[in-house]
Amino acid sequence: MAGWNWELLGLDAEKRRGQALEVQLEAEKRRGQTLEVELDAERRRGQTLEAELDAERRRGQTLQAELEAERRRGQVLEAELEAERRRGQTLGSELDAERRRGQTLEAELDAERRRGQILEAELDAERSALGHILTLQERELGREVRLGVPQGALGGAFRRAGGHRVLLGALWGARGWLGWCEVPLGCQGGSLGAPETIQGRGAGVLGGSWDALGCHRVPLGGLLGCWGSSRVL
DSSP, X not given: OHHHHHHHHHHHHHHHHHHHHHHHHHHHHHHHHHHHHHHHXXXXXXXXXXXXXXXXXXXXXXXXXXXXXXXXXXXXXXXXXHHXXXXXXXXHHHHHHHHHHHHHHHHHHHHHHHHHHHHHXXXXXXXXXXXXXXXXXXXHTTOOBOOOOOTTTTSSSOOOBOOSSBOXXXXXXXXXXXXXXXXXXXXXXXXXXXXXXXXXXXXXXXXXXXXXXXXXXXXXXXXXXXXXXXSOO
């Protein structure tokens, strides 16, 4: 009887142990289901990460293509920069040439300015001399004189000017300056002699190279050798 009780007690213990194992099995089953759910979640997460990885891979390929395009663009810009640098050097050379040309033109302008100043000074001197001559001419104009002048005073070859109503302006160098004159001309040895004579021949008459002077009461004006326009035969 006592053995039977021990067997019953062992059977109960095994039953309780089986129940405990069954409870553990249920717990493990639930844990397995939980792990399976977690595994499905991890699988879905892995698929998501794989999709993200593919997206990142495609994005990397896109970025690599953009990088290659930027590299080619950089090479193009570098070539353009080199072309601009060479163009700048060319323009610098042209600028230096233009600067030297400007300096040359400025020097020429200064030379022309100095030349203009010299010409202006000469013009002022000529004006002054002309004013002096005109003053003397105005002073002598209108006087009727009978002159006897030495050789050379009226052009070199004349030895005397007996003259008839000779209106003289002012002497000008060795040739002389004749104002408006009524000069009756003769030609005996280069003299201004007889009044109202229609004759004149011979080199040196009036200090020029004329061979023949046929005239009557010739009004002279200006520099010696320039004839007036009235009463010339």
